[in-house]
Amino acid sequence: MSxxxxxxxxxxxxxxxxxxxxxxxxxxxxxxxxxxxxxxxRAESLVTIPDAPYDSGLWTDTDDEGLGARDRHAP
Incomplete structure (x- = not known):
């Protein structure tokens, strides 16, 4: 281009x-x-997170991130 x-x-x-x-x-x-x-x-958009620990029954079929399933060993 010129x-x-x-x-x-x-x-x-x-x-x-x-x-x-x-x-x-x-x-x-x-x-x-x-x-x-x-x-x-702002108060309406906030979500309160309880201090109580989570129910471990919710996590029975999940994998630990980076470690694999609970009943297996990491590679």
Whole structure:
């Protein structure tokens, strides 16, 4: 590509960027006029994990990660 082609491509991309920024500014202005959307509080999204140990019966058919099954030896 020649320098002229490169400059033309840069100018086009800059114009595209300017249009995108103008559109974003219009959207922000429109959003500021509307009431704020309700946001979920942090406390509602938290999950409490009990300190009690897990029921070992839930893990009878699982493999220990990296060690294989409980009744077999690791390689």
């Amino acid at each position: 320098v002229q082609d490169d400059l033309a491509a840069v100018k086009r991309r800059l114009q595209d960027l300017e249009h995108a920024v103008e559109e974003l500014e219009r959207r922000v202005e429109a959003e500021q006029g509307s009431p704020p959307a309700p946001t979920a509080g």
